[in-house]
Amino acid sequence: MPVIEAPGVGHRYVDRVVLAGVDVRLEERRVGIVGANGSGKSTFARMLNGLVLPTDGWVSVDGLDTRREGRAVRRRVGFCFTDPDAQIVMPTVAEDVAFGLRRRGLSRAEVRERVDRVLAAHDLAGHADHPAHLLSGGQKQLLALASVLVTEPDVLVMDEPTTLLDLRNAQRVSRVVEALPQQVVLVTHHLDLLDGFDRVLVFDEGRLVLDDVPDVAVPYYRKLMA
């Protein structure tokens, strides 16, 4: 598994500290992140792919610094957002999946082969030429996920990917995530998604307050939020 290092990481927007003193090394296959809204968990997740740069400390993925080698980091670390509508870039399903492969030096045949494979793996093959905005919420999230996975990242960071979904679609996305061979860092409010995870980080008021296995971290988080 890739190794994500974040020693002494913090972030502030002008005078407002949103994250401080986070010191972690992530090398497990499944890492969960929980915390209340505004706890700094999404800011931390965004740091893992260089979307947000730390104002204190540094973040690296397999030795690649997110500040100096952002491009290489983004090629290794895929990012999936909460709202799939905000990350679908192209009008049709197949085009959106293919979008991430532009400028990768692949031939048209290679792009088509990869796109077809990913769409089939996510039950979207029958929708290849459909307008992306006409898909259901669950299908849109699967499309967003497929568009990231087609680039074959080593790490997948997901920021509350099931928050806008109903239970059936949330479970569908959860099953897809479960089967992924990649290292997954999942930010979520759905605590049952963390079953079987190796490690859970609990954030509160911009600090990492607990870093443990789910059996310890989830009850702690429930108590913290009570």
Next chain:
Amino acid sequence: MTALGLYRPGTSPLHRAPGGLKLLLLLLAGVGVVLLHRPWPVLAALVAVVLCYAVAGLSPRVALAQLRPLAWVGAVTALFQLVVAGWERAVVVVGVLAVLVLLAALVTLTTRTTELVDAVVAGCRPLRPLGVDAERVGLVLALGVRCVPVVVALAGEVRDAQRARGLAASPRAFAVPLIVRSLRHADALGDALAARGVDD
């Protein structure tokens, strides 16, 4: 939901024609049609465009859906021209507008956005010495096409929320949340593009 100018899969000759050629023909037709000054040639052009829709396997309903957003502008323009310049001029102006909108929609309905982007990128490449980023121009085009249904959906949601609160007659109550949500969407889209390495 909107049926405006979104690609409809097909195997017609229009679907198979290269995107760059279609864009070039659209440009030439656009220039040609504004040179028409009499009603009959304009009506003939309109019939020809409708025939092109049939060739592409697109129903008259799809063609009409492309003209629907033009209805108010067309009606006001027709009335103005009718009063100021007579019926012939009204037919020419509104007919030319309809031909242009139908032609542009026909191109997007029969061409994948990727193909259009590729054509625009290829067309802009010679402008690189002037500082034009061809890939960026193509991306803006793709995002423009993609954002039409998004903004239409946002407008629908805002209108529903407005009705639920009994503010149906307030343009301000419609415009402010629509602008705020559109800007928020643009912000999130920017993050998504950055995450997918577009700026790298």
